[in-house]
Amino acid sequence: MTTIPTFALNDGSSVPAIGFGTYPLRGREGTDATLSAIDAGYRLIDTAVNYRNEDAVGAAVRETDVPRDELVVATKLPGRDHGFEETITSCRGSLASLGLDHIDLYLIHWPNPSVGRFVESWKAMIQLQREGLVRSIGVSNFTEEFLTRLADETGVLPAVNQVELHPYFPQEELLAFHREHGIVTEAWSPLGKAQAPFAEEPVAAAAAAHDVSPAQVVLRWHHQRGVLPIPKSASPERQRTNIDVFGFELSDTEVQAITALGRTDGRLFDGDPNTHEEM
Numbered sequence: 001m002t003t004i005p006t007f008a009l010n011d012g013s014s015v016p017a018i019g020f021g022t023y024p025l026r027g028r029e030g031t032d033a034t035l036s037a038i039d040a041g042y043r044l045i046d047t048a049v050n051y052r053n054e055d056a057v058g059a060a061v062r063e064t065d066v067p068r069d070e071l072v073v074a075t076k077l078p079g080r081d082h083g084f085e086e087t088i089t090s091c092r093g094s095l096a097s098l099g100l101d102h103i104d105l106y107l108i109h110w111p112n113p114s115v116g117r118f119v120e121s122w123k124a125m126i127q128l129q130r131e132g133l134v135r136s137i138g139v140s141n142f143t144e145e146f147l148t149r150l151a152d153e154t155g156v157l158p159a160v161n162q163v164e165l166h167p168y169f170p171q172e173e174l175l176a177f178h179r180e181h182g183i184v185t186e187a188w189s190p191l192g193k194a195q196a197p198f199a200e201e202p203v204a205a206a207a208a209a210h211d212v213s214p215a216q217v218v219l220r221w222h223h224q225r226g227v228l229p230i231p232k233s234a235s236p237e238r239q240r241t242n243i244d245v246f247g248f249e250l251s252d253t254e255v256q257a258i259t260a261l262g263r264t265d266g267r268l269f270d271g272d273p274n275t276h277e278e279m
């Protein structure tokens with residue numbers, strides 16, 4: 001099995017350089033897909049309260065022969081649970097749904113700026129980390145402005161920020177900010193989901209040149225930009241090929257040509273964190 005590189009987090013722990021996305025897998029199908037992903041070598045599993053599959057993911061974590069301490073289980077706080085006490089209660093609910101005694105990576109799912117309570121949630125997450133219920137804490141869909149507010153008001157920067165990132169939306173500026181502040185970037189919809197750029201010339205040409213699939217080119221592009229992608233696939237075969245991206249290297253020219261596919265309207269849906277509200 002391929003050795004998966006790791007990223008060091010700002011709290012001293014580490015995470016694998018690729019993870020498994022689980023939305024919208026649920027029930028026994030979700031557990032089986034997570035088990036086949038673990039068999040394929042994934043050690044970071046991404047779930048969320050709002051995916052309604054923490055139970056399915058937790059079952060896989062309990063059923064697999066892979067030791068618990070080799071797995072990184074990431075889940076996310078929904079918007080409706082923002083607030084200090086609400087976050088503590090929500091975290092306990094996630095632990096119960098997962099059937100686990102700790103969460104490895106706990107993220108605020110969306111900032112929901114109109115609710116205006118993400119800083120209170122962040123303070124609760126700092127407490128949960130101190131109490132050991134959560135190993136690492138981070139956020140998702142945060143902008144530079146929201147990240148700066150967390151740092152200014154608590155002195156603690158997130159270990160990761162999971163954001164929309166794919167060739168049509170390469171997030172150059174946010175990536176630079178993350179690099180400068182030691183925040184690991186996770187890419188959601190890393191393949192571009194329904195709008196995968198597999199037929200685009202720079203992707204197709206690199207796939208032919210390296211004798212790999214277009215999806216492998218895109219996932220390798222993330223890796224070479226220092227980004228941690230979390231591709232979802234229900235297919236064991238695609239799970240295997242998606243994680244097999246550490247044995248070839250794109251040239252700088254190929255990486256730049258794929259990044260150049262980015263466009264200002266490249267988001268998959270109206271997921272602007274300044275306006276998108278997700279409860």
Ligand SMILES: NC(=O)C1=CN([C@@H]2O[C@H](COP(=O)(O)OP(=O)(O)OC[C@H]3O[C@@H](n4cnc5c(N)ncnc54)[C@H](OP(=O)(O)O)[C@@H]3O)[C@@H](O)[C@H]2O)C=CC1
Nearest residue numbers: 021022023046140188189190191192193215231232233234
């Ligand atoms: N924090 C956030 O706000 C968000 C987080 N997420 C997280 O990110 C994860 C990944 O994002 P997602 O939106 O699922 O998008 P992805 O970019 O991972 O694309 C998933 C789609 O691509 C297909 N696919 C997977 N591998 C291949 C391949 N090798 N060749 C062709 N098609 C392929 C899958 O189909 P099939 O299953 O049939 O293989 C599925 O339809 C989610 O599962 C979730 O965990 C997602 C959105 C928002």
Ligand SMILES: O=C(O)C(=O)[C@@H](O)[C@H](O)C(=O)CO
Nearest residue numbers: 023048109110188269271278
């Ligand atoms: O899947 C997620 O994590 C989300 O945050 C959702 O916004 C999801 O992408 C969606 O529902 C899009 O319509």
